Amino acid sequence: MMACSDFRAQFQAGTDDAALLRHLRTCDPCLDYAAHSDPDVMFRAIGGDEIVPPGGIDAFVADVMHTVRLRGAEGVIAPPASTWHRRLAIAATLAIGISGASLVYQVEHRARVAPAQSVAAVRHPVERQITLTTKPAVQAYSSPNATIVEVPSETPNDNTQIVMIVDENLPADL
Numbered sequence: 001m002m003a004c005s006d007f008r009a010q011f012q013a014g015t016d017d018a019a020l021l022r023h024l025r026t027c028d029p030c031l032d033y034a035a036h037s038d039p040d041v042m043f044r045a046i047g048g049d050e051i052v053p054p055g056g057i058d059a060f061v062a063d064v065m066h067t068v069r070l071r072g073a074e075g076v077i078a079p080p081a082s083t084w085h086r087r088l089a090i091a092a093t094l095a096i097g098i099s100g101a102s103l104v105y106q107v108e109h110r111a112r113v114a115p116a117q118s119v120a121a122v123r124h125p126v127e128r129q130i131t132l133t134t135k136p137a138v139q140a141y142s143s144p145n146a147t148i149v150e151v152p153s154e155t156p157n158d159n160t161q162i163v164m165i166v167d168e169n170l171p172a173d174l
Contacts, residue, residue, distance in 0.1 A: 004030050013038035021045045143167055 002023040007030050011020055015038075024031045024045040034041045146167035153162075 001026075008033060011037075013041075015041070016044065143169065145169060 002019060004027060007020060007023050007027070010017070011030075011034055015021075021041075021044055024034060024041065031042070031045065034045075146165055146169075149164040149166070151162040151164065
């Protein structure tokens, strides 16, 4: 085992001395000292005869080459990414987008038209008489057997007149 003072006296940047590198693997203060002057020494200190893959270097290289050939064959054997799935997804996205856009347009178009009509109606009110009944209105009626009742309006300026006619001789649809 080398002493730290001997290591520091013998260490130079870029050294490949096996005894110095072995000391670096076991002594952290000397590793810090060496890394400040030569950062690459950390990578050189990793190596050594004890780092041999199981089965030897030839078995390791054969395994790596087998993996490379297998990965190369995957691209040849495997079918290309299914294009019909992508096309179907694109078509569905377009259909949903167009449908959504048309729905939004219809809603906005209706929202723009409806207020414009109501605003025009408020600005230019048209006075028209609206008939709310489907039955004919009685303008004048006189009968000795009839009872005619006039219902007064609750508001003073209301010109609406409600009249009830009770007569057994009146037709049913009047």
